Amino acid sequence: MKNLHPVIKIKSFATGKSVKISEKTLEKTQMATEFFSDIGNMAIFIKEIFKETFSRDFEFKEFLRQCYEIGNKSLPLIAITGAIMGVVLTIQSRPALEDFGAVTMLPGMVAISIIREIGPVITALILAGKIGSGMGAELGSMKVSEQIDAMEVSATNPMRYLVVTRVLAATFMVPILVLFADGLGLFGSWVGVNIKGDVSIVLFLSQAFSSVEFIDFFPALVKSFFFGSVIGIVGCYKGYNAGRGTESVGVAANSAVVLSSLLVIVVDLIAVQITDMIL
Amino acid sequence: MKNLQKEPVPTISMEEKPGRKMIEIIGLKKGFNNQEVLKDISLQLFSGENLVVLGKSGSGKSVLIQCIIRLLVPDAGSIEVLGKDVNSLNRYELDELRKKIGFLFQSGALYDSMTVKQNLEFPLRRIRKHLTEKEIKEKVNEVLENVGLADALDKMPSQLSGGMRKRISLARTIVIDPSIMLYDEPTTGLDPVTSDEISALINEVQKKYKTSSIIITHDIECAKATADRIMMLQDGEVYLEGNINDFENSTDPIIKSFFK
Structure with missing residues (x-):
């Protein structure tokens, strides 16, 4: 089957071996990472708001x-x-x-x-x-x-x-x-x-x-x-x-x-x- | 520090320094996204001196002073300001230390929603809480007169020119009587005449308020006008340290390219 998106080689974190992955997949993975890190950052932000709300001054x-x-x-x-x-x-x-x-x-x-x-x-x-x-x-x-x-x-x-x-x-x-x-x-x-x-x-x-x-x-x-x-x-x-x-x-x-x-x-x-x- | 190829320029020895150490940095490293911006920087700032940090854009100058006031946290190395290890301070202790440091931002960083008067009162009311309304008013008028803009009291930042914004920003910084001043590109984006005026103002502030200053710049004229000592950064490392004559007489091609 013809590849629709360019394929690049990256090293697998799990096995250490070189694996092929499409650039589109890599892009989606990065988007997912950003999405989840955004949620994490917002949770930290909310925690900071609570902390500062009840602080002095x-x-x-x-x-x-x-x-x-x-x-x-x-x-x-x-x-x-x-x-x-x-x-x-x-x-x-x-x-x-x-x-x-x-x-x-x-x-x-x-x-x-x-x-x-x-x-x-x-x-x-x-x-x-x-x-x-x-x-x-x-x-x-x-x-x-x-x-x-x-x-x-x-x-x-x-x-x-x-x-x-x-x-x-x-x-x-x-x-x-x-x-x-x-x-x-x-x-x-x-x-x-x-x-x-x-x-x-x-x-x-x-x-x-x-x-x-x-x-x-x-x-x-x-x-x-x-x-x-x-x-x-x-x-x-x-x-x-x-x-x-x-x-x-x-x-x-x-x-x-x-x-x-x-x-x-x-x-x-x-x-x-x-x-x-x-x- | 790199060895000079043709003519080694001596750095000033510790014994010649005029006063006590206000800032001491040892082995400072800072990187972003796996790219090292500062690689093993060490410097000292002594009481009453103006240290100019020169370097081309991207050499890590601004990152250096942002680490000093902990707007950025270094990856490695120690920073002592007024005898306190900046990286080990808690929020309260850090705020107490910051009350003794003035920071002039490259953009001026005036609060857009406040008048000039409110901009100057903002740090005063928070840092010098014991002052009465009359004392606050007198202090605001005094610093505005010192920067030559006594009539700008009720103006909004948007009504000020680039030079005026820098002056007001400087006034906001000195209004709290800091011991240490950190200037981030004080003359960038200004015409030569206004740049000279800002450089003169930096010297006046040093004399009048007895501050010790680090001046980050790539403006040679500003460096010549203000420096007691110069340190040049190249690719995140200290390339050369000395006085203005050392730099002007240097035959090193990188230094010559700055001082031609």
Whole structure:
């Protein structure tokens, strides 16, 4: 059979004998090695975050600044996204409920959808794009321009000052933003209901919350904390470990968004399974 | 160190050195990806002197000073700074040592998100924690005046020229009153006039703050202006050590290619 890829000879670690291997196989092996070493490095990174979080000299002022940067500056984006999410979900759900003559269940159905799933996941995905890319690009450019090294030689622990504060700020701000998005989503839903009807906000909310229970609300809030941690850790990890060239900043920002979005979905899947088992 | 082929240049003996050893490196080795960058480097920096480390790009000069402040961990050898073995220090002890060392980065490494004032206050607030707000303000103004940029206080780094960035970076380094200064290519990327100004500033800092300095450069004019002693690196090894006259009078082709 004809070889599609060039073949090279390498020495086997196991036997010491020379073996033939295609360059493609070697390339895939290197990719796999990089993938697993990346996982290992991230585990060490997370361990360092835990260690520095509980160390003395916590950078409280920087933590508050990051809360402001992440929380306050994301409000307009989350408000618009949340409201549109509510309107669209209501408009899309109405025909299906109309077929069964169950339009009165619309507020309750939308409220459960938003609070349980759509609110946290959509908000987390939007924030993975905004915060994740911001952290990846900011820390990546600080790495490239030696600012992290400058911090290190100024007797300031960059892990504590830059990473721990950002990860904690993301962890605490994402759930708050999720609640905010849920609220705006319900408001958007009320607007959506009123496009084809006339329902007061009081009646809408009483119908919506009569369908919602604590077990709908609590797991969603808990998983939002994990979404925030994932976004913060991935964004900081990619930025902090960016290469030395300027193109690494773009790579760090891009990979931070891709990986954190993917992990948000994975964490959601795990959270739903756990919630399903427990409740 | 290699033997010179035509005219051996004597290195300065220990007895002639002016003061105590600030830095002593013995047998330093450092490599990346199976490639040895530094091969058995030994040097001493004495109190109050400016040691210029010359060498072409890729000769391991920057790696050398990054090992001194443990931004890089050496593969072998010992580094003693102010009598402390850098490689055996824990994080707290290392931070304490770093408070006595100023490091001027090649790029300046000013914090982009902070104004000039905040850049200067950042190390002060962390290293000189006992200072009052008034003392911090006075110190910031003093170092800015020393580098000739008293009016740049509220500017962002992006509003500064290359020379100004280097000056502010130098001000941020000297604001903590370091005993040792490490300069990584202080004049790279600057025009000749600004390079001369930075070289003059390095000498002023040495006199005013009584620092001992290692200046990494491939700029001969900077070396001539600042060096008490010069060490030349070639392929990761010390090629020659001496004063500026030793280098200028050398007939060795590699040294001549630098000093022509």
